Amino acid sequence: MRIILKPIVNSLNFIRTPRDLWRAWRGNIQLWANLFVIGWAVVFMLWQGAGFAVTVGTVFAIWAMLAVSLNLVVGFTGLLSVGHIGFFGIGAYSMAVLSSNPEYEQLRTEALTTFAWPFFAALPVCVLLSGVVALAVGVVFNRFRDDIYVLVSFGFAIIAFNVFLNARSLTRGAFGIHEIARPQIGGWTLNGELQFLLFVLAILAVVMLIAWIIVTSSFGRVLTAIREDEDAIEVFGYQATQYKLAIWVISAMIAGLAGGLFASWTSFIDPFSFILLESILLVSIVILGGLATIWGSLLGAMAFVLLEEGMRFLPFLPAEYIGQARQVVLGILLVLLMLFRPQGLVGKYKL
């Protein structure tokens, strides 16, 4: 918010005419990026009506949560992980396996393990399981840096996907899992889309608060120093591996939380929601919004979701090409960004 408000407040002092206003604001790319994306969102909502906005809003909130979690790792710590969708998947599958309805018709050949836990019992497991897996993976990943890190995180995403696809007694493989529980507070189930949106937004706010506390603490400052020069920060008494492991686990836990919410929201998941491509899209969102800024991740997620959903309504584009077209557009956007604005829309760090 400060990005938007500060230039406005600052410019109030000397602005007398619209021309002054233009002069003061025209150079501020961050401000324009913010106004553009938010304006776009408002127009979109007015155009498509409330029901659609609620759906888009939920998708946005889940992507935003993921983007914030990945930004902690990529933007603040400089570990370019392209495997984060694996933790999202772990969260989603934990929720699905633990909370799916056992009475739902199962394939005769393969009985699915079910527990029928309520949502709020399963959610902490999503978070903790992602964290535990991240801890194990992170210990190994800590041995790598830079380009090799990208490759091994690639490997993680592929392994995770294959586990989801092939551990059929647990995940039912490509058939997916149905009837995943919705959150229940007392006797009240959040079945409505709007209720769920509000619930997810509330959790997004908590996630942002946690991320804000992390990045503004001494810990966060050390993370940025690790990003800039890991060997140099060691000389000053910090064990970089511990910090990297800590933020990696925290970030994975947030991704797991997002996964649990996603599974509950769609109420059906299959392994194809957690393919490598989704992970790349997630990295694109983080870079699009801007590295090393929490607000930027929100902005990136918003722009991405609007791009994705907005393209459905392009009159000249046949429906079957939309899925591919969004990737083309996002790809082009990413190339343009790297050429002209490597720190993303509102970023504070250049890759």
Next chain:
Amino acid sequence: MSIHTTIEGEHAPDDFALETREISKHFGAVKAVDELSIYIPRRGMTSIVGPNGSGKSTLINLLSGTLPLDGGMVIVDGLGLHLVKAHETPDHGITRTFQEVRLFDQISVMDNVMVVLTDRRVFPALFERAKQSHRAKAQSILESVGLWDKRDSLAMELSYGQRKLLEIGRAMALDVQIYLFDEPFAGLFPQMLERIKGILKQVRDDGRTVLFISHNMDIVRELSDHLIVLDSGRLLVEGEVDEVLAREEVIHAYLGT
């Protein structure tokens, strides 16, 4: 073999801030540092000179744990270390600067100093906000190196001389006994040179031990008490500055006159 050995030596531990026993570092077939044993007196200014490739920077990298030892032992505070871990050097009272200035480029000048002042432990650091005492200390450091006006700019936006100053300031923010400066005077305008000389003298006058590498013999003569001359990873001579510089082999090997 244990990593830490207590040393009962021929010298009282108080004589030397730092001592090496036959330390070696090899890069393939190249012996960058070859069974080198040196003594660095406490509370003085020691300089290391030697031609390019004589192992000066490698020596500092070994002392600060930036490179692992291939053999030998570093003795600091009566503790013999076969393995110097970079993150433990501040506990041993050592910090350093780098030959190629290594700042945290894309964070602010203020944060570059603040980052070395905060809690080392992961979990307390998570809940530690910028403390007033840290800010005050960072301010005094930045004022002493004349960069307080630049506190909000990114470190990468500074000029070369300012970057050197900031790096020295960042090292000084750490309250330790031994400062290793790797070529603090290289490539600087005379005015800036004077300034850095002043800072080094100040550190020495505070009772700290300063070790620096330099190619500038005038500065070495002016500043240091103790001189170590290296050649091809081996010790050529060490001792009092005037004595060493008067010796024939030094004149031949290094000064080339």
